Amino acid sequence: MTAALLEAHDLFVRRPSGLDVLCGVTLRVEAGERVGLVGPNGAGKTTLLLALTGVLEATRGTVRLDGQEIAPGGFAPGLGFVFQQSEDQLFSPTVAEDVAFGARNIGLSGLPLDRAVALALERVGIRGLAARPVHHLSGGEKRLACLAGVLVMAPRLLLLDEPSAALDLRHRRQLIELLRGMDQAMLIASHDLELVLELCPRVVLIDQGRIMADGPARAILGDGTLMARHGQEVPHSLTPHNRIGHDHQR
Ligand SMILES: Nc1ncnc2c1ncn2[C@@H]1O[C@H](COP(=O)(O)OP(=O)(O)O)[C@@H](O)[C@H]1O
Numbered sequence: 001m002t003a004a005l006l007e008a009h010d011l012f013v014r015r016p017s018g019l020d021v022l023c024g025v026t027l028r029v030e031a032g033e034r035v036g037l038v039g040p041n042g043a044g045k046t047t048l049l050l051a052l053t054g055v056l057e058a059t060r061g062t063v064r065l066d067g068q069e070i071a072p073g074g075f076a077p078g079l080g081f082v083f084q085q086s087e088d089q090l091f092s093p094t095v096a097e098d099v100a101f102g103a104r105n106i107g108l109s110g111l112p113l114d115r116a117v118a119l120a121l122e123r124v125g126i127r128g129l130a131a132r133p134v135h136h137l138s139g140g141e142k143r144l145a146c147l148a149g150v151l152v153m154a155p156r157l158l159l160l161d162e163p164s165a166a167l168d169l170r171h172r173r174q175l176i177e178l179l180r181g182m183d184q185a186m187l188i189a190s191h192d193l194e195l196v197l198e199l200c201p202r203v204v205l206i207d208q209g210r211i212m213a214d215g216p217a218r219a220i221l222g223d224g225t226l227m228a229r230h231g232q233e234v235p236h237s238l239t240p241h242n243r244i245g246h247d248h249q250r
């Protein structure tokens, strides 16, 4: 079998309490693939994303990106992590400086750095906010600034943790269209199953630190029994509707 873009093999993460919050996760993501990561609160979605980046050290197992093992604690510019809480990600005085931090991480300086920052801001549509203090941004603008700060490092795989959480409809739509237009592979952890359906042909369902299902999004998200077993509901757009009105058929 040829190497996938991302290959996680038999990942375990044990918390200091002794609890295993990831229990043998094996996952392949191909270049350009968009995969939705769904499951109830506490299932281990965030833990899995952090373990893939090496931020959180796996107790067992390996993660490879393009065949290269990701060392825990190391910096892997090929992986771009967008935090659920933008405040955890943004720390520079201005938007441009925050994005420049990422550019410096991959060794850029001078004019190429300025160009890369401008391009990243342009790509997410916030070039006009370059000089704005990060604490003067709306929630939606913060999320876009975080995305720019990651894109500037030209990652091969984006790891997005609840990207639409706390966004208004306009910013949610803007984000969906932005992500749809990108050619990077993505692993998107989300409770927003309609967003997952729009963006991800494939879904991985996790619960209690284990992969419960991995396959076509419509088949998994549309399986009422499977979804209910893991505290989920079939998203509205996959439920049958009456022809008259819009009442659900029960
Ligand atoms: N810093 C931590 N220390 C101990 N346990 C944690 C920590 N963070 C998360 N957990 C536990 O790990 C499990 C998985 O959490 P998490 O990955 O955040 O789930 P999800 O993102 O799917 O909601 C939960 O049981 C949670 O309580």
Ligand SMILES: [Mg+2]
Pocket: 045, 046, 047, 161
């Ligand atoms: Mg989470």
